Amino acid sequence: MGTTHRTLHNRVLAVLGPAIAAGEYACGHAFTLSGLEQEFGVSRTVAREAVRVLESMGLVVSRPRTGIRVRPQRDWSVFDPQLIRWRLAGSARMDQLRSLNELRAAVEPGAAALAAERGPADERAQLVVLAEQMTLTGRAGKLDTFMDLDVTFHRRILELSGNEMLSGLSDVVTEVLVGRTSYDLMPRQPRPEALRLHTAVAQAIRDGLPDVAEAAMRAIVTEVSDALKGTHPSQR
Known part of the structure; x- marks a missing residue:
């Protein structure tokens, strides 16, 4: 991952991660990759990688037909x-x-x-x-x-x-x-x-x-x- 690519990836996480963690998006709230691309002005690849990090923490789940949804707090990786x-x-x-x-x-x-x-x-x-x-x-x-x-x-x-x-x-x-x-x-x-x-x-x-x-x-x-x-x- 190049420096610019990593910077954009981190920028998405730096905004989206704390917002989800703070409860600004309710359980079940849905995101789409295209929506994240537009909101943050990043490529599909950058948006997807940011979502993968959030998935690894248990904050969201991504499904082909239902999009990216915020998971309940009980599913979060609270030791991360x-x-x-x-x-x-x-x-x-x-x-x-x-x-x-x-x-x-x-x-x-x-x-x-x-x-x-x-x-x-x-x-x-x-x-x-x-x-x-x-x-x-x-x-x-x-x-x-x-x-x-x-x-x-x-x-x-x-x-x-x-x-x-x-x-x-x-x-x-x-x-x-x-x-x-x-x-x-x-x-x-x-x-x-x-x-x-x-x-x-x-x-x-x-x-x-x-x-x-x-x-x-x-x-x-x-x-x-x-x-x-x-x-x-x-x-x-």
Whole structure:
């Protein structure tokens, strides 16, 4: 696919994807390739490829006689990182963040316990270094750097769990962390309690204490949940 071709393809997706994800097109709404060609000024090939991407996410279904129709939300590939980003960009942002954080609550504490039990000693020890760096950057208010470290921290724990299903959720957890920063839902400085809890998780995993690691990680996710509940309506 050439650069121009890819740019046009992405332009169609950048408009149509978020609109469907935001509910601007009701379930059953019908599109046609010719209509997309005219609306976006693209070729049939570009329109078709954009539809294929939307189909891969479960957002639409394409049939020869019925055209391209929006599918019900229950059929959407809700773990797809691109779909998560589109939903976070819409008016239901807070609902999506809360949904993602509830998934974290169900997954990350257990992953932390498994990491304490299964992770190689040197990699478990590295988590403490990461937590120390997070504390330094967080106190300095360097949110972009803090976010990068936070993403790495949580991804590493999922990987250290030794469970490929948990590790496969890394991109989903990343979208929660990035989304809070991207939409100004993080305080200017991470809360001291949150920093302390990350250190507690890291130390418990390093020391091979699964129960402590699980409890500390659960407290982290609960802290995020409480912060989202307190979000002002203007931030939604």
